[in-house]
Amino acid sequence: MSNGRHEIDDSIDLAPGDEHVEGGIGERILGYLTGLGLAILLTATSFFVAGTNLVWEPSIPVALVVLAIAQMGVHLVFFLHITTGPDNTNNVLALAFGVLIVFLVIGGSLWIMANLNHNMMPMDQFMQMQR
């Protein structure tokens, strides 16, 4: 029976959210607890960094974004069970495409709007031209 089980794991994909575990319930709960612990740690760090003046100020936004992306990774691995294993290839590829679009939309919007703001005539000059 265990041999057959092994073959299932190797030959068939896993649904997103399904977990590939050898251990029992205790091990699975431990997985969720690990995720919860890491998430709490990263969240607490985010709130601390945002409210402190111990950190060099211009670095704060970068630190917050990095912490957020790290926490998203923790959630994906420990709660959604997205892994790099061969049974997860389809899920990872779909995720990669989603991430690409998300970065294009957000990065592109910020880039274009910053460029427009930079090149726009100051409002008082514009008002004078209207007269």
Added chain:
Amino acid sequence: MTDTAMAYSHGDPRLRSMAGAVAHSGPAPKRIVTGYGFWIFILSDMVMFSAFFAAYAVLLGQTAGGPSGRELFDLHNVAIETGFLLASSFACGLATIAADTRNANWFQLAMAVTCVLGLGFLAIEGNEFASLVMRGAGPTRSAFLSAFFTLVGCHGLHVSAGILWLLTMMAQVAAKGFRADIRRRILCFALFWHALDIIWIAVFTVVYLLGSAV
């Protein structure tokens, strides 16, 4: 064979028969097709949210002389909201394990905890929205506040829909037990609920922490 192993092979005869068959023969089991389809929906939902995030980031400074994020946001409340949503995500994970092991009592208990924590989150958020509107900082005040209410409100609507779905799943498990189709719905619900928590990470970082720095 563990309980979890049973969870995957039980109820789906095709999966069991495939154990002995050659790899990649025939269509994938329904659990994988359904889960994958819902995964695509979640990713498209995240793409939709990314548009709202882009709008918020672009309009962050456009306060039209009105209050800015620094004056409006109460980070203490946001931290509590984050804790509620994180704990409910954890409880939802426990409900998934309970469903895989066919333990109806633990499933109902974990789902009830998930529901209560989700409702707590919504209560704090509703309170925040009401107090903002009362202070004259409603969505019509400035482009910044329009973007804020759209983004955070959209996430709140998703959580509300998730709670309705959660209650439906509790009722369906009570009425029909852990049938294969019910367990596929539980899988999709868990994906949805965890994905909402991921979006909330972006919300509290971009909207509240970065938004109150400006």
